[in-house]
Structure formats: C-alpha cells, structure tokens
Amino acid sequence: MIQEIVYTSIRIVVAYFLLLTLTRIMGRKMISQITFFDFVVGVIVGSVAANLSVSQQSPVVSGITVLVVLALITIIIDFADIKSFFSRKIFNSEPVTVIENGKIIEENLKRTRLPLDNLMMLLREKDAFNISDVEFAIFETDGKLSVLKKSQKQPVTPSDLSIPTPYVGLTRDIIIDGEFMEENLANVKLDKEWLMCRLRDNDFESIKDVFYAGLDTSGNLYISSRNRSKEKEGQHGIE
Secondary structure: OHHHHHHHHHHHHHHHHHHHHHHHHHOOOOHHHOOHHHHHHHHHHHHHHHHHHHOOOOOHHHHHHHHHHHHHHHHHHHHHHHHOHHHHHHHHOOOEEEEEOOEEOHHHHHHHOOOHHHHHHHHHHOOOOOHHHEEEEEEOOOOOEEEEEOHHHOOOOOOOOOOOOOOOOOOEEEEEOOEEOHHHHHOOOOOHHHHHHHHHHOOOOOHHHEEEEEEOOOOEEEEEEOOOOOEEEEEOOOO
C-alpha cells in the first residue's frame, strides 16, 4: 500500500515537472491566443500526463516519449507559422471580415458559424451599438472581433485638436511585498538612501513595512502599507 502511494507520488512529480518544462520550451501564449491546434495538443498532453501519473500499467518511458514528441511537433509548427503564411492558414485559419462599410457580409458570417446574436454581442463589447457605425469588423483566428468604426463615429483625440500631451511611461516597481528592487531604482540613478528618506517622510521606518512602492516617470512615489490601511502618494521628484 505504502509502496504504491510512493510510486504514484513519484510518477505525479515526474509528470508535473515534465509538463512544466515542456510548457516553457513550447513558449508562452495567452489563453485568448490559443489556436484550435494548441487546444487539441493541450487535451492530448493533459490526457497522457494524467495517465502517466496514475496508471500503473502505463510505462513511464512511453508516456514521456509521447509528451516530448507532442512538444516537438508543437514547436515545429510554431516555427512554420512564423515562416510560412501557408502554414498559418492551414493550422490557424485566417481572419474573416464579417462587416464592411456598415454592411454585414452574410456569406462570411456563415463561414465562421457565428450567429448574428453573438456578432451583435461582440460589437457591443467594442462599444459599437449600431452596425452602420462600423467601417470594418474582422473575426480573428483567436475568436475575438476587431472593430474599426467609421471616422465620423470615432472619439476625438488630443492629436485631432493639436493638444500636446506629456509622456507617460511605465511605473517602476521599487518595493514588492517588502522586497527592495534595487536594480529598478538604480536605473533612474537613485539609491536606497533616497528611498529610505522618502519612506521616513511617509512614516515608514523599514522597507519591510511596505507592501508595494512604485515610481512613475513624473517622479511620483506611490506607497502601499503592508500592515496599515493607508496609502501615500506624492511628488518626490527625480533629480
């Protein structure tokens, strides 16, 4: 009994780390970017991994071989997709225009097997409540709908009015869960001494007291406390 539990546990650990390794090798994809081929491979891999984990009759070497071969096939097809339009068309299909110049293309809608009700729902998600306001709507290979509204229906932007706007970059993480990100602070030519002065100005005695601190491109330091329900934000300029 104990021997069986230990053996099964070892198989589960092997399957887990093998899946983790193969997933990293195959590359990262958002769930929304997974194609039909990726989905099929995922189902097969999950089935093989489960069988490898719990089935005593399934040889470990055979299970590992199947997973490795599937990973290699996926990698090869991904590279083929990058290099070849024909390959992308075979494995990932291609985007389909379902609305053009405010007119629904019924034939293309049938090709995608997208019900009209679902099309209207996807349009509403893009803030397009009137089909006549849409210049183009394209049903993408990942199941999303890309919508280009007619120019008269698009919101006015600062560039349309020739209004200058300030640069807004990414906020640099300075402290995450009490851990000091020294490299991020050094990249803006600041040091730990500067940070401690700013923390003391906001009644924090230690970096460990801070849950999160971030510095934006305007020099604003945002501080969120780990233990106290308070937040500080102010102008602590970069000099």
